[in-house]
Amino acid sequence: MLFRSGVHGSEAVTVVTLSEADDLPTQPGGLDSVDVLAINGAQPISEKTDAAIRAWVERGGHLVLSVNSSEQWSRMPLSAWVPIRDVGQSRLRDLDGLRGPFPRSDVFRPGAVSALRFDFDEGKAIVRALDGPLWVRLPVRFGRVTLLGLD
Numbered sequence: 001m002l003f004r005s006g007v008h009g010s011e012a013v014t015v016v017t018l019s020e021a022d023d024l025p026t027q028p029g030g031l032d033s034v035d036v037l038a039i040n041g042a043q044p045i046s047e048k049t050d051a052a053i054r055a056w057v058e059r060g061g062h063l064v065l066s067v068n069s070s071e072q073w074s075r076m077p078l079s080a081w082v083p084i085r086d087v088g089q090s091r092l093r094d095l096d097g098l099r100g101p102f103p104r105s106d107v108f109r110p111g112a113v114s115a116l117r118f119d120f121d122e123g124k125a126i127v128r129a130l131d132g133p134l135w136v137r138l139p140v141r142f143g144r145v146t147l148l149g150l151d
Contacts, residue, residue: 021044022049034061061143064147065148067147073118083140084136
C-alpha cells in the first residue's frame with residue numbers, strides 16, 4: 001500500500017493501494033512525493049524496486065512494514081538492509097502495550113497472535129511485549145523504518 005499526502009499536515013491525504021510492490025516507480029526520484037510507504041506482509045519485490053525503496057528511505061522516506069513471521073521476513077529483499085536481527089517466532093499472550101496506540105486492540109486474541117521476534121541496535125521501541133520489541137522505529141540514514149512484528 002502506498003500513502004501519499006497531497007497537503008502536509010492534517011489536511012487532505014491520498015491513499016493509493018497497489019496490488020504489487022513492483023508497481024512502484026523505480027526511476028530516481030520516483031518516490032519523492034510519497035510521505036509514507038506501507039508494506040503489509042511478505043510482498044514479492046524485484047531487486048530494482050528494492051533498490052528504489054532503499055534509496056528513497058535513505059534520502060528521508062518513511063517505510064512502514066508489518067511482518068508477523070521469520071518466514072515472511074526472510075522472503076523480503078528489504079530484510080537485507082532494514083537494521084533488525086530476526087530472532088525467531090513468538091506466540092503473543094500479552095498485548096497490553098497495544099492498547100494505547102490501538103484502542104481497539106481487543107480484536108487481537110492473546111495466545112493466538114503470531115509475531116516476529118527481532119532485536120535492533122539503534123532506534124526506539126514504541127511497544128514491547130514480554131518476548132521483546134513488537135513495534136519499533138529505526139533510523140536508516142536520513143529516513144526511517146517503522147516495523148510492526150504483526151500483520
